[in-house]
Amino acid sequence: MDDIAGKTMDVVIIGSGPAGLTAALYAARANLNPLVFEGPEPGGQLTTTTDVENYPGYPDGVLGPQMMDDFRKQATRFGADCRWGTVTKIDFDQQPYKVTVDDKTELNAKALIVSTGASAKWLGLESEQQLRGHGVTACATCDGAFFKDQEVVVIGGGDTAMEEATFLTRFASKVTILHRRDKFRASKIMQKRALGHPKVEVMWNTVLEEVLGDKVVDGVKVKNVQTDEITTLKNVTGVFLAIGHKPNTDLFKEVLEMDETGYILTKPGSTHTNKPGIFACGDAQDKDYRQAVTAAGTGCMAAIDSERWLAEQEEEQKEAAESTAS
Ligand code: NDP
Secondary structure (H helix, E strand, O other), rough: OOOOOEEEEEEEEEEOOHHHHHHHHHHHOOOOOOOOEEOOOOHHHHHOOOOEOOOOOOOOEEHHEEEEEHHHHHHHOOOOOOOOOEEEEEEEOOOEEEEEOOOOOOEEEEEEEEEEOEEOOOOOOHHHHHHOOOEEOOOOOHHHHHHOOOOOEEEOOOOOHHHHHHHHHOOEEEEEEEOOOOOOOOHHHHHHHHHHOOOOOEEEEEEEEEEEEOOOOOOOOEEEEEOOOEEEEEEEEEEEEEOOOEEEHHOOOOOOOOOOOEEEEOOOOOOOOOOOEEEEEEEHHHOOOOOOHHHHHHHHHHHHHHHHHHHHHHHHHHHHHHHHHO
């Protein structure tokens, strides 16, 4: 990192999922020499999934880690500088913004692209973590098709749980929603859609105790929180967590405008945040779609927005210099 310490970059991109690496590709092709700090999970959430079958351009599907390698290769081919490292601090009071990486290296960024993504929430059970990617997942859109004619459970009672349960009825033979209370918080219409499907059942007041299986899921143990009764659902092969996502935006708290759950707010139809020269894309600002392809789309927007913003700044500085001189 010594080679970049103290330097001023045109664009620094924070995060390296589909949004960050697409921003890097576009910014590189615009000759902005973007510097990408890949963050604690290089490649983002897709590096924890197996097959990706819904990204356009891969008719036979692709492994998530492979796809993110391809993204990175394409960006670096045009000169993006992708580095291991996590941005740990930003001084927002000065422009260019002062960025600290890994609590050590300091450099300056005229424009910042925030593509820090979001992380699915997990229950924290040991068995859940052991079988993650082997039947336990947090994305029905990504993994639902692997459960054709099999029984699955969905955990949660919000819109995501309803949406995932409804989506899973296309493949699974039975979908059981496990919810810790006796009422869903999901919108009425999404509840109706899920509960109206003959394949969907609900176990109210029920929590997941343990995911069973050595290499793949072959059952779950659940507990009724009112009676403490434990039941084993032996035929379950898929466990879908839908207990919410947390955007990785703590670094920007009290500086960038966010909604009450921490998603960064951008100006309508753009990636501009409330701070000049800071752009947000991908899951850090999107709680509704959360797809690789939508993240890549907003990453492209962020690069174009930052390119235009930098050009405007340069123009303004030139005009100011000219008027001072005359
Ligand atoms: P929510 O926070 O709305 O719901 C999370 C659910 O998980 C709740 O039912 C909660 O239970 C449950 N839960 C949380 N923690 C635990 C735990 N430790 N153990 C068991 N259960 C737990 O998250 P969503 O992802 O569903 O939705 C997030 C936002 O995105 C919402 O605003 C939603 O409306 C929106 N959204 C919109 C969609 C659409 O319009 N198409 C689709 C998907 C999401 P409890 O209710 O008891 O707190």
